[in-house]
Amino acid sequence: MAKIYTSYTDIVADIHDGATLLVGGFGLVGIPENLIIALRDKAVKNLTVVSNNCGVDDWGLGLLLREKQIKKMVSSYVGENKEFERQFLSGELEVELTPQGTLAERIRAGGAGIPAFYTPAGVGTPIAEGRETRDFAGKEYLLEYGITGDFALIKAWKADKMGNLVFRKTAQNFNPMMAAAGKITIVEVEEIVETGELDPEHIHTPSVYVQRVIQAPSFEKRIERRTVRS
Numbered sequence: 360m361a362k363i364y365t366s367y368t369d370i371v372a373d374i375h376d377g378a379t380l381l382v383g384g385f386g387l388v389g390i391p392e393n394l395i396i397a398l399r400d401k402a403v404k405n406l407t408v409v410s411n412n413c414g415v416d417d418w419g420l421g422l423l424l425r426e427k428q429i430k431k432m433v434s435s436y437v438g439e440n441k442e443f444e445r446q447f448l449s450g451e452l453e454v455e456l457t458p459q460g461t462l463a464e465r466i467r468a469g470g471a472g473i474p475a476f477y478t479p480a481g482v483g484t485p486i487a488e489g490r491e492t493r494d495f496a497g498k499e500y501l502l503e504y505g506i507t508g509d510f511a512l513i514k515a516w517k518a519d520k521m522g523n524l525v526f527r528k529t530a531q532n533f534n535p536m537m538a539a540a541g542k543i544t545i546v547e548v549e550e551i552v553e554t555g556e557l558d559p560e561h562i563h564t565p566s567v568y569v570q571r572v573i574q575a576p577s578f579e580k581r582i583e584r585r586t587v588r589s
Contacts, residue, residue: 366573376404379508380510384533389526394545405428410434415583478500
């Protein structure tokens with residue numbers, strides 16, 4: 360059964376310098392924005408962060424980047440963050456770029472206890488340089504390793520008091536697989552309901568993967584890039 364917290368300071372208290380974090384979200388959709396702010400305020404540093412991207416300059420993981428709290432990023436897309444570019448080009452930030460589907464499968468494999476797998480993605484590109492490949496039925500495949508983390512930071516729509524989670528629409532993205540791959544999974548939600556109120560057929564992440572839950576006072580829910588008619 361997950362433990363319900365009321366303090367963001369307490370819920371991230373044991374996230375330590377040098378930890379590996381799996382952070383849900385895609386762009387700015389479904390990101391654990393208040394947990395990220397709590398980490399910024401805690402001033403934890405030398406973090407390895409696994410996330411599809413690294414927020415934008417002034418929001419999401421971009422807040423940790425700006426404060427030089429991230430040592431290494433494992434991501435698939437980082438094109439919206441100028442500070443990310445600056446730190447990478449100056450050698451301040453270590454970056455491991457991974458094809459998006461491969462990143463998702465590496466996290467899923469880690470959560471399933473699968474140490475490694477072969478994929479055709481990346482073969483014949485700089486991603487494969489110095490890496491193990493193997494031929495299967497006349498086609499070359501690249502060895503990729505599963506990913507796990509010390510902590511997973513997740514944003515969900517609803518949780519019950521056991522820690523069962525429901526995600527809303529595209530905010531599901533990377534969150535469920537990261538919840539499974541974190542040794543300690545910390546979730547912030549919009550609403551906590553009584554156990555039994557969630558339809559079992561609508562639960563995306565069962566409580567067995569969740570250790571801590573907190574109900575956020577609010578979410579800003581930024582739009583990464585707004586396009587309107589002129």
